[in-house]
Amino acid sequence: MKKLNIYFTAGVPKLEDTGKIAKLIQESGADMMEIGIPYSDPVADGPVIQEAHSLALKNGMSIKKLFEQLAEIKDSVTIPKILMGYLNPVLQFGFDNFCQKCAEVGVSGLIIPDLPPIEFENKYGEILKKHNLNFTFLVTPETSEKRIKYLDSLSSGFLYAVSSSSTTGNDNAVLKNENYLDRLASLNLTNPVFIGFGIKNKSDFENVTEKAQGGIIGTAFVKILLENQDWESKAESFIQSVKN
Amino acid sequence: MNFQNPDKNGYYGDFGGAFIPEMLYPNVAELQEKYIQIIESEEFQDEFQDLLKNYVGRATPLYFAKNLSEKHQTQIYLKREDLNHTGAHKINNALGQALLAKKLGKHRIIAETGAGQHGVATATACALLGLECIVYMGEVDIQRQAPNVARMKMLGATVIPATSGSKTLKDAVNEALRDWINNPSTTHYIIGSVVGPHPFPDLVARFQSIISKEIKGQLNEKIGRENPDYVIACVGGGSNAAGTFYHFVNEENVKIIAAEAGGLGVDSGKSAATTFLGTLGILHGSQSLVMQTEDGQVIEPHSISAGLDYPGIGPMHANLFNQKRAEFFSINDDEALKSAFELTKIEGIIPALESAHALAVLDKKKFEKEDVVVICLSGRGDKDMETYLKHL
Numbered sequence: 001m002k003k004l005n006i007y008f009t010a011g012v013p014k015l016e017d018t019g020k021i022a023k024l025i026q027e028s029g030a031d032m033m034e035i036g037i038p039y040s041d042p043v044a045d046g047p048v049i050q051e052a053h054s055l056a057l058k059n060g061m062s063i064k065k066l067f068e069q070l071a072e073i074k075d076s077v078t079i080p081k082i083l084m085g086y087l088n089p090v091l092q093f094g095f096d097n098f099c100q101k102c103a104e105v106g107v108s109g110l111i112i113p114d115l116p117p118i119e120f121e122n123k124y125g126e127i128l129k130k131h132n133l134n135f136t137f138l139v140t141p142e143t144s145e146k147r148i149k150y151l152d153s154l155s156s157g158f159l160y161a162v163s164s165s166s167t168t169g170n171d172n173a174v175l176k177n178e179n180y181l182d183r184l185a186s187l188n189l190t191n192p193v194f195i196g197f198g199i200k201n202k203s204d205f206e207n208v209t210e211k212a213q214g215g216i217i218g219t220a221f222v223k224i225l226l227e228n229q230d231w232e233s234k235a236e237s238f239i240q241s242v243k244n
Numbered sequence: 245m246n247f248q249n250p251d252k253n254g255y256y257g258d259f260g261g262a263f264i265p266e267m268l269y270p271n272v273a274e275l276q277e278k279y280i281q282i283i284e285s286e287e288f289q290d291e292f293q294d295l296l297k298n299y300v301g302r303a304t305p306l307y308f309a310k311n312l313s314e315k316h317q318t319q320i321y322l323k324r325e326d327l328n329h330t331g332a333h334k335i336n337n338a339l340g341q342a343l344l345a346k347k348l349g350k351h352r353i354i355a356e357t358g359a360g361q362h363g364v365a366t367a368t369a370c371a372l373l374g375l376e377c378i379v380y381m382g383e384v385d386i387q388r389q390a391p392n393v394a395r396m397k398m399l400g401a402t403v404i405p406a407t408s409g410s411k412t413l414k415d416a417v418n419e420a421l422r423d424w425i426n427n428p429s430t431t432h433y434i435i436g437s438v439v440g441p442h443p444f445p446d447l448v449a450r451f452q453s454i455i456s457k458e459i460k461g462q463l464n465e466k467i468g469r470e471n472p473d474y475v476i477a478c479v480g481g482g483s484n485a486a487g488t489f490y491h492f493v494n495e496e497n498v499k500i501i502a503a504e505a506g507g508l509g510v511d512s513g514k515s516a517a518t519t520f521l522g523t524l525g526i527l528h529g530s531q532s533l534v535m536q537t538e539d540g541q542v543i544e545p546h547s548i549s550a551g552l553d554y555p556g557i558g559p560m561h562a563n564l565f566n567q568k569r570a571e572f573f574s575i576n577d578d579e580a581l582k583s584a585f586e587l588t589k590i591e592g593i594i595p596a597l598e599s600a601h602a603l604a605v606l607d608k609k610k611f612e613k614e615d616v617v618v619i620c621l622s623g624r625g626d627k628d629m630e631t632y633l634k635h636l
Contacts, residue, residue, distance in 0.1 A: 040409065040541040041527065043421040044265040050408060062539045087263060088526040092540030113265035114526070118253065138266040142428060151266070165267045165428045 003214030004029075004205065004243050005194055006221050007084065009036035009052035010069070011061025013225055018069040021225070022077045024232060028239035030079065034111065034216065035070075037063060037085030044086075044113045046169035048219045052226060063093045070105035077106075082136070082157070084111040095124060099131040109134030109157045117154055125154065134158075136191075140165045141180040145187060152189040159191040160216070163198050163208060169219030170198055181211040202242045217242065247493035247569055248449065248560070254442020257566060258524070259532045259559035262441035267425045268529075271433075272441050274348065279443050282347050283340065283450065295339055296454065299372070300329045302336075306462035306618070311590040318611035321472070322593070322621045323459055325484060330365050332596065332623030333452060333484045338365035338434055340451035342373050345432035352376045352431040356406075356420040358385055358413035358480065359551035359598065360392025361623050362436030367401035369434075377401040380419040382412035385550045392627050410544035412553045413480070417528050437481025438558030441529030445486075445558050452487025459618055460491055467616065474611065476501040477620040478601040479572075480516070480552035482561045484622035493569060501609070502561060503601040505547035506574035516545035517574040518557045519565045527555065532562040548577035548631060549597035551623075573608050575601040581635050583607065584625065596623035597631060 006025045010018045018035070025033045038056035042049065070081070083102060090098050090112060102110065110133055115124065117137065128135050134157030139148050142165055152159050161184055164170070184193050195208040196216030205215045224238055225231045247256070254260045254276075264272055282288055296302040305324045313320045325333035338355075345353060353375045357363030363379040370377035379396055383405040386393050396403050406415040417439075424433045438445040438452075460470040475492050477485035479502040492498040507515035515521060518533050525534035527542060535543040535555035545555040557565075564570035584600035587593050595603060599622045611617055625632065 041414070041418055043418050043528070044267065044425065046422070054408070057541060064539075086526075088534070088536070088542075089540030091524075091526065092536065092538065114263045114529070116261075116263060119261070119263070140267050140269075142270045143266060147269075162267060165270075166426045167267075167422050170426060 002209035003031040003194065004239070005032045005034060005214055005216040006030045006239060007034040007036060007216060007218035008222055008225060009038055009049060009056050010066050011038055011056030011059045012052045013055070013231065015059040015061060018066065019073045021235070022073050022081065024236055025239065026077050026079050028236045029243040030239050031214070032080040032082065034082045034084045034218070037066060037083060037089060039086040039089055042086060044167055046167040046219060048169045048223050048226070052222050055226070063089060063098070067101045067105055070107065074106040080108040081106060082109045082111060083107050087112050087115050096127050099127050099133055102133055103131040107133070109136060111136045111160060113138055117151060120154055136160050138162050145183065148184070148187060149189070152191055155191050157191065158194045158214065159189060161193050161195050161212065163195055166197060168197055181208070185211045205242050247564060247567070248490050250442060250446050254446070256559045256563035259530070259562040260442055260445060261531050262529060263526045263531065264441045264529050265425065267428065271424065271428050276443050278348065279344065279447055282344055288343065288347065292340055292343055296336065300335050300339065301327065302454065303458045303462070304328055306459060306466065308466070309591050312587065315590065316606045316611065317613050319614065319616045321616065321618045323455060323488065323618060325455065325620060325622050326593070326595065326599070326624035330361070330368050331626065332361040332365065333455060333487060334362040334365035334436060335368065336454055336487070337436065337448050337451040337483060338362065338369040341432070341434040341447065342366070342369035342375060345375065345434070346373060348432060350430060350432040352427065353434055354378045354380065354420050354423045354431055355434045355436060356380045356413065356416035357436060358382070358416065358553055359549065359596070360385070360389040360396065360627055361551060361596070363401065363403070364392050364395045364399070366434050367396045367399035370401065371399045378423065379403050380406050380416040380423070382406045382410070382416050384411040385413065385416070388631065389550055389627055412550065414542065414545070414555055421528065437483040438486040438560055439481040439528055439530065439556060445530065445560055448483050449486040449490060449560060452483050453490035455484070455487035455620060456489065456491035459488070463616070471495050471498050472616040472618045474499045474501060474615060474617040476503065476602050476605050476617065478503045478552060478598050478622060479557055479561055480505065480554045480598065481556070482558040484620050486558060486560055488620040489564070489570070493564065500564065500570040501605055502570050502572045503575045503605050504572055505549055505552035505601055506576040507546040507548070509576055510574050514546035516547040516552055516554060518555065519572040520574050522556065530559050532556050532559045533565070548580065549601065551596070551598040552601065573605050575604040579604040579607065584632065593621070594625035595621055596625050597628045598622055
């Protein structure tokens with residue numbers, strides 16, 4: 001069974017919706033979730049997630065607030081919860097302190113796209129290990145085989161394979177790049193490979209997971225949260241439609 | 245300590261590095277591997293130096309400003325980067341990087357611009373070298389720098405407004421980075437200042453170092469010594485300052501002064517004075533001083549000058565500040581305006597608003613009569629005419 005991983009930005013559409021959305025994702029049948037930490041300058045994201053970050057900050061979302069919300073759902077949301085964010089806010093919170101809080105509230109791993117492997121090796125990997133947290137690196141179709149293996153060796157939990165070199169939600173994302181998917185499948189990687197960026201529906205999900213262990217949906221899900229008053233029913237049926 | 249060049253990972257002391265998502269890794273790694281080899285090659289230098297001389301109009305004069313010197317009771321020289329083709333120092337870097345992009349086999353150029361000077365310089369270099377050019381510019385800046393927007397368009401560039409955040413320089417950088425992520429193989433991003441992931445700060449500083457190299461030779465001719473007592477430049481991201489300081493930072497007897505944009509005052513909430521207000525953080529791919537909240541959200545900066553309206557400074561400058569090698573002043577909007585009008589009135593030179601911040605240091609610091617003070621006049625003021633007219 002291929003794993004479905006759903007991303008949403010914490011603090012939208014309303015500040016207090018984080019827990020509600022996390023529960024909905026679990027109950028709709030997703031296998032895990034990525035919770036985005038809002039940042040003022042999310043350069044790896046496209047317009048939809050950027051707008052979500054901006055709205056979340058306007059709503060008053062902060063890392064401190066997010067940890068309070070995660071503490072409340074620690075026991076009720078049991079599928080893996082991963083925090084995804086940019087390095088600067090995490091550093092300001094204090095990297096060690098941040099990891100400790102993650103462990104306390106039941107977060108299983110982190111994705112920080114702008115944390116380069118060299119910094120991970122020099123400084124941050126040890127801290128993550130101390131708190132028993134997974135860390136996922138991204139690879140793209142342009143990443144060399146040698147580097148994919150290297151990033152796989154540093155990752156734990158899963159390896160995030162970006163479907164094409166793009167920002168999130170890019171319509172031009174190549175969702176069935178055979179060469180790329182074959183290459184990933186042939187490398188005997190340690191971690192399961194999850195494909196992300198550009199997956200909008202069940203057929204996209206099935207396409208990319210033919211040769212990978214899972215798929216990640218972000219923009220399409222966030223769009224539902226941002227554009228619909230009755231997002232709860234729509235979000236639920238969206239996840240069910242992809243998974244079943 | 246060597247202040248001017250970063251270590252192999254792109255660090256100047258605690259500042260620098262390359263904090264980029266994997267999507268940008270191939271581009272940045274390619275640059276890191278090749279930039280020094282390419283730009284130091286004889287072939288590249290022959291072409292570049294020829295363009296600097298015959299197209300840009302270098303060397304720019306080092307002008308002894310007699311009237312200004314008398315007024316401030318010291319010996320003031322102005323490095324006339326405003327006399328470059330396109331009206332600012334930005335052309336040095338834009339041409340250098342456009343040539344580099346061609347050597348790397350890229351045919352599409354993206355750039356960000358605040359005041360428009362870097363955008364115009366990049367559009368010019370692209371027109372000359374036959375490269376496609378896309379310039380990102382904050383929506384607010386597009387309005388306050390209309391003449392430069394018109395010039396870019398005439399030069400064949402596509403100007404795309406950045407509509408997020410404060411709609412100024414910071415947001416234009418974000419949009420340009422996004423474009424680069426989405427177009428990794430065809431495109432080179434000509435960053436206009438000494439900011440961004442390694443090797444950009446070093447790359448831009450090297451292309452701008454022509455400024456201090458010329459100052460040394462010209463001072464030697466004029467006064468029989470290469471080193472002034474002071475060099476002064478304005479710092480937004482800090483490219484003209486990096487170029488002005490480059491060959492002096494390891495000369496202990498040269499005092500270095502950087503002028504930041506204080507906006508309405510460092511305590512007003514409307515400022516861009518990063519060394520006064522910033523803390524260690526990561527912005528646009530490098531670790532430096534950043535104006536940010538306790539939560540690590542970047543604070544929108546303010547300056548009357550679009551070119552200084554940036555919430556960070558380059559890592560080289562952050563290191564100069566941290567090591568106390570350079571003295572930083574915060575110059576408010578009204579102080580910059582006053583200095584711009586003073587220079588215009590007594591020397592007949594209308595400076596860019598950015599450069600006016602450097603000139604305003606003359607009112608803040610007491611120099612000795614025999615001190616030799618070199619100020620980088622980074623650009624000319626035509627583009628700021630609308631702002632000047634409002635305050636006449």
